[in-house]
Amino acid sequence: xxxxxxxxxxxxxxxxxxxxxxxxxTMWKYLFENGSADDFLxxxxxYQNEDGGFGHNLECNxxxxxxxxxxVCIALDYLDVAxxxxxxxxxxxxxxxxxxLASGAYLLADGWVGMQGVPGNNAYAHMPxxxxxxxxxxQADVGVTKRLSDFILRYADKGSxxxxxxxxxxxRYQSCEQVLLxxxxxxxxxxxxxxxxxxxxxxxxxxxxxxxxGSPQSSHYAACRQTVDRNxxxxxxxxxxxxxxxxxxxxxxxxxxxxxPHPDGKRWCVAEQTIGNYYWGAHFIVRDLNLLRxxxxxxxxxxxxxx
Numbered sequence: 616x617x618x619x620x621x622x623x624x625x626x627x628x629x630x631x632x633x634x635x636x637x638x639x640x641t642m643w644k645y646l647f648e649n650g651s652a653d654d655f656l657x658x659x660x661x662y663q664n665e666d667g668g669f670g671h672n673l674e675c676n677x678x679x680x681x682x683x684x685x686x687v688c689i690a691l692d693y694l695d696v697a698x699x700x701x702x703x704x705x706x707x708x709x710x711x712x713x714x715x716l717a718s719g720a721y722l723l724a725d726g727w728v729g730m731q732g733v734p735g736n737n738a739y740a741h742m743p744x745x746x747x748x749x750x751x752x753x754q755a756d757v758g759v760t761k762r763l764s765d766f767i768l769r770y771a772d773k774g775s776x777x778x779x780x781x782x783x784x785x786x787r788y789q790s791c792e793q794v795l796l797x798x799x800x801x802x803x804x805x806x807x808x809x810x811x812x813x814x815x816x817x818x819x820x821x822x823x824x825x826x827x828x829g830s831p832q833s834s835h836y837a838a839c840r841q842t843v844d845r846n847x848x849x850x851x852x853x854x855x856x857x858x859x860x861x862x863x864x865x866x867x868x869x870x871x872x873x874x875x876p877h878p879d880g881k882r883w884c885v886a887e888q889t890i891g892n893y894y895w896g897a898h899f900i901v902r903d904l905n906l907l908r909x910x911x912x913x914x915x916x917x918x919x920x921x922x
Contacts, residue, residue, distance in 0.1 A: 616844070617851035618914040619907055627857055627900055634860040635897035638662075638673075642696060643901045646908070649918035652697050656704035659693050666718065667711030675891035675898070676742040681735050682720065684727035687712055688762045696905070709770050716763060717777040726784050727763055729756025740887035743875055761788050809835070812842045814849075823849065830909045847910055850903050860896035862889055 619627075624647075631643050638658045644650025662673040668682025669690040677686070690712070697705055721728045730736075730744060731751035767781035809824040817823070825846035828836050836843065863871075868884040877883055907913060 616912070617848045617855070618912045619851060619854060619904065621915045621919075623855050623857075624904075624913070624915065624919065627854060627904060630857055630860060631897050631900055634893065635901070636894050638693070639894070639898045639901050642693070646696070646901070646905050647917055647919055649920075653704045656694075656697055656708065659690065660704065660708055662690065663708060663711055664715075666720070667713070667715030668720065669712075672887070672891060672894075674745075675894045676888060677730070677736060677745045678739040678741065678887045678891070679733065679736045679745075680739070681733075682715055683730070683733045683736075684716075684721050684759050684763060685730040685733070685756070687715065688759055691762065691766055713767065713771050713777070716767060717771075717775065722780075723753070723755050725787070726755030726757065726760030728752055728754065729759050732756070737879075740885050740891075742883055742888060743877075746878065757788055757791055760784055761791070764788075809839045809842055812845075814845075825850070825906065825910075829906075831911075843910070847907060847912055851907060851912060854900065854903060854907070857900070860893055862893060 628643070628647075631640060635643065638655075641650060641655040641658050645652055645655040662669050662671045664670055664680075664682045666682050668684075669686045670680045670682045672678045673686055674689045679686075690708070694705060694708065699705075716722075721732060729751060731746060731748045732754070733745075734747045734752070736745045737747045761784075764781040764785045767777055768785060771778040771781070807824070807827065809827065812824050823846040824839060825843045828839055828843055830836075863884070868889075871884060872882055875883060904913075908917070
């Protein structure tokens with residue numbers, strides 16, 4: 616079983632301290648160094664708009680400042696990190712999100728639209744998977760809808776219209792096991808056949824099975840333990856041999872543009888996307904170290920005192 620040593624942790628900390636945006640830096644401090652949940656959530660709240668939704672580059676590859684259901688889902692991932700002990704800072708954001716969802720923005724008869732259903736994305740730097748599609752704007756995204764419905768059923772007033780709407784959507788999609796996992800479609804581990812995981816055939820775009828398990832408390836952990844252990848070793852290897860967060864080379868960016876031509880003849884890889892990809896590097900370090908923490912793969916006690 617591979618674990619992260621204190622020396623490895625300190626090397627990773629330097630990378631995060633140098634490269635993370637304030638949101639992921641304060642999340643690191645909260646998770647590993649006895650930092651303040653209010654400081655972390657205070658930064659997160661800066662991405663919340665007056666309408667209660669979230670926008671801006673909370674999702675590093677979409678710089679649309681306006682609110683969207685998908686970006687709210689990204690905010691919920693961060694809120695989950697803080698847990699229920701965060702107090703007032705979290706309560707205020709939750710109230711705002713409920714207000715936004717109750718407004719009916721991007722809500723169709725069968726649920727909320729997904730990341731390609733927002734026309735405003737096209738006016739700002741974004742990657743292809745955020746480019747507006749009229750077809751997608753007319754379809755509910757099951758993952759987004761289930762994620763937001765679960766949130767509403769947990770936090771909204773049971774007598775409200777949006778609670779009743781969420782309850783109906785929850786029932787409608789009860790048999791569909793897709794939700795969202797940090798922006799990725801998240802399918803039930805059984806449906807994904809995680810027990811038959813083979814790194815040689817696992818799709819490169821799909822997160823490793825351990826991300827779908829999430830923690831030892833998952834009901835799927837016992838049956839998938841061997842795969843989870845292999846995945847955790849893979850993640851530990853990547854963190855034990857960290858590299859400085861790199862900017863893509865001009866050659867790499869040009870190759871991407873040639874293989875993914877922009878429908879309007881523009882470039883995807885503008886300066887904002889370079890910055891966004893840079894931010895993702897530090898975010899993934901924090902995410903992966905937190906996953907190892909949950910499975911007992913840190914070879915030292917937390918919190919770590921400043922050195």
